Amino acid sequence: MKKTPLYEEHIxxxxxxxxxxxxxxxxxxxxxxxEVKGVRESVGIFDVSHMGEIEISGSDALxxxxxxxxxxxxxxxxxxxxxxxxxxxxxxxxxxxLVYRLPDSYLLVVNATNREKDFNWIINNKRGNVDIEDRGDxxxxxxxQGPLTLDVIKRITAEDPSDLPFYWAKEESISGNKVLISRTxxxxxxxxxxxxxxxxxxxxxxxxxxxxxxxxTHIVPCGLGAxxxxxxxxxxxxxxxxxxKETTPLEAGLSWLVKMDKGDFIxxxxxxxxxxxxxxxxxxxxxxxxxxxxxxxxxxxxxxxxVGEITSGTHSPTLNYPIAMGYVEKPFHKKGTKLEIEIRKxxxxxxxxxxxxxxxxxxxx
Amino acid sequence: xxxxxxxxxxxxxxxxxQENGEVIEGITDYAQSELSDIVYIELPEEGIEVRKGEAxxxxxxxxxxxxxxxxxxxxxxxxxxxxxxxxxLINKDPYDAGWIVRIKIGDPEELGTLMEASEYKxxxxxx
Numbered sequence: 001m002k003k004t005p006l007y008e009e010h011i012x013x014x015x016x017x018x019x020x021x022x023x024x025x026x027x028x029x030x031x032x033x034x035e036v037k038g039v040r041e042s043v044g045i046f047d048v049s050h051m052g053e054i055e056i057s058g059s060d061a062l063x064x065x066x067x068x069x070x071x072x073x074x075x076x077x078x079x080x081x082x083x084x085x086x087x088x089x090x091x092x093x094x095x096x097x098l099v100y101r102l103p104d105s106y107l108l109v110v111n112a113t114n115r116e117k118d119f120n121w122i123i124n125n126k127r128g129n130v131d132i133e134d135r136g137d138x139x140x141x142x143x144x145q146g147p148l149t150l151d152v153i154k155r156i157t158a159e160d161p162s163d164l165p166f167y168w169a170k171e172e173s174i175s176g177n178k179v180l181i182s183r184t185x186x187x188x189x190x191x192x193x194x195x196x197x198x199x200x201x202x203x204x205x206x207x208x209x210x211x212x213x214x215x216x217t218h219i220v221p222c223g224l225g226a227x228x229x230x231x232x233x234x235x236x237x238x239x240x241x242x243x244x245k246e247t248t249p250l251e252a253g254l255s256w257l258v259k260m261d262k263g264d265f266i267x268x269x270x271x272x273x274x275x276x277x278x279x280x281x282x283x284x285x286x287x288x289x290x291x292x293x294x295x296x297x298x299x300x301x302x303x304x305x306x307v308g309e310i311t312s313g314t315h316s317p318t319l320n321y322p323i324a325m326g327y328v329e330k331p332f333h334k335k336g337t338k339l340e341i342e343i344r345k346x347x348x349x350x351x352x353x354x355x356x357x358x359x360x361x362x363x364x365x
Numbered sequence: 366x367x368x369x370x371x372x373x374x375x376x377x378x379x380x381x382x383q384e385n386g387e388v389i390e391g392i393t394d395y396a397q398s399e400l401s402d403i404v405y406i407e408l409p410e411e412g413i414e415v416r417k418g419e420a421x422x423x424x425x426x427x428x429x430x431x432x433x434x435x436x437x438x439x440x441x442x443x444x445x446x447x448x449x450x451x452x453x454l455i456n457k458d459p460y461d462a463g464w465i466v467r468i469k470i471g472d473p474e475e476l477g478t479l480m481e482a483s484e485y486k487x488x489x490x491x492x
Contacts (some may be wrong), residue, residue, distance in 0.1 A: 031456075032402045032427045225428055291405040293425050315404040315427055344423065344430075 004049035005140040005201030013221050021112035023050040026223040033317045036229050037221025039187050040318050043146035045208055046222050049201060052115035052136040057105035060128030065099060065106045068266055069123055070249060072259040078102040081167045081182050085249050085257050087267025090276060092245040094121050100169055111239045140201030144208055145191030147362035148217050153192050155211045166364050188234030188361030199262055229314050235285055235355030238239045241296055242283060242311040242325050250274055282333035285357060286324045288350040292343045296322040301340045307332050316357060323357045367394040374485035377435045381479060389470045390436045391464045396400055400426040403452045408444040415441060417475055439471035
C-alpha cells in the first residue's frame, strides 16, 4: 500500500484510514455528515494526491491528446482546463479526466483507481512525436472547496486569484513555493485545487489551515466518504460506479464531452453507431420516498419488471433524503417517472428527477 | 470507547440493561463509532415475538448498513420512536437517549449467555 505526501497529516488528525486504489486514505475524520456540511457552508480541505498525473509533451502532443480523448483539446488556451473522457474503440469509458494545457505540455489528471491502466493505455496507443511521462508520484494535490474558499486562498497566494475563471489554472507562489492552482473541484462548490512537488504537500496543507484560522474561517478536513457524497449530490459521475468500460458517454449524459466534428478519436465510430441505432438506456437521478438508502447494485423495477440498476446512492445530508444515480432502459429515464428500487427485499418507491440533486452550489461557472 | 459496567453485552455489539423481567437494548459505543453517521433505522413492530440473535431491524449509516439483532428472546414491548426522526441519537448517546427496543424476557436463562463489561472490553480490543 502506498502513502500520499499527506499521510502523516491524516494520522495526526485521527483519520480513519482505509485501502483505496493502492493508497492508505482517510475515509473520514470526524463525521462524514459534518464534513459534507463544512464544504457546503464554509470550506473543506481534501488530500487528493492519490489522483494520477500523466504528462504529454512533444511536437504532436495536441494531436495525440485529441486522438485519445473525446473533448476537443485544440480549443484550449494556455492554462485552460478541460473535462473529458478516454474511450475504448467499442465506446466504453477508459477513464474520465482533466486536461491542463501547460506551456510545454498537456497534463492529464486521472482517477486514482485507473492510474496504471490509463498510463498503459496511453502508451499502447502512442502516435507521432510525443513523450508520455507518469508524474503521479511527483505531485501532491490538495483540493480546497466551499463557498468561502476564495477568502482563504487569496490570503496565501502571491497574486490575487479572484478573477481566475472556472476551469482555468495558473502558476502561483505560496510562501515562496511554486505551485499550480486551478479553479476546479468535485463538489459543486467554488474551490481550488493545488498541485506542487510532493515534499511540499504537508507544508501547503498547514499554510491553508493556518490561513483559515487567521480569518476565522472554519476549514474542515474531509475524507473520501464526504467527497463521494458531495459529488453525488451534484450528479458528478464516479468512475467504476456510474461510468465504466461497459458504459458510453452518451448513455452517461456526458455527450457534452464528445466533439464529433473535431476529427478522428478512439471510440468515435462506436459512438456514431450508437447514436444512429438510438440509446437503449440512460443514466438518471432518483429521489426516494423512504429513508432507506439505495446502494450500488440494487435493482430498479417498473411495475415488477427489472428496468435498471443503481450505480451510486446515498443519504444526502444537504437535502436530507436518499438520492441515487443508475441506468434505466428508455423510456423510463424521463423526469417524473415513478420507479421502484429493491432494498432488502422491499420495493421502495422513487421518482426520476433532474440532475444535479443539489442545485444551489457556489460554483462559479 | 465507553463501556458501562452495569450492562450486559452481546458479541454483535448490542447492550442490554436488565430491569424487572425486561431488558432495554441498544448498540454499544464501539458499534455506533464503527458505523458512524447513522441516518435511518428500521424498527420492529411492538408486540412481536423474537428469538435471540434474530435480525429485528436495520441500521443504515452513510457508508454501510447493519442488522440489529435481538439481544435476548422475548416480546418486543416498546420501540424508541424518537429514532424515526432522530436516528443520530444512537451516535450521540448510545447508552441512554439512543436506546432502541424494550424486550420482555422470554427465557431468563439466556441472560447468562451475555457478556459482562470486562469480557466485552476484551472482545473489542481484539477487533
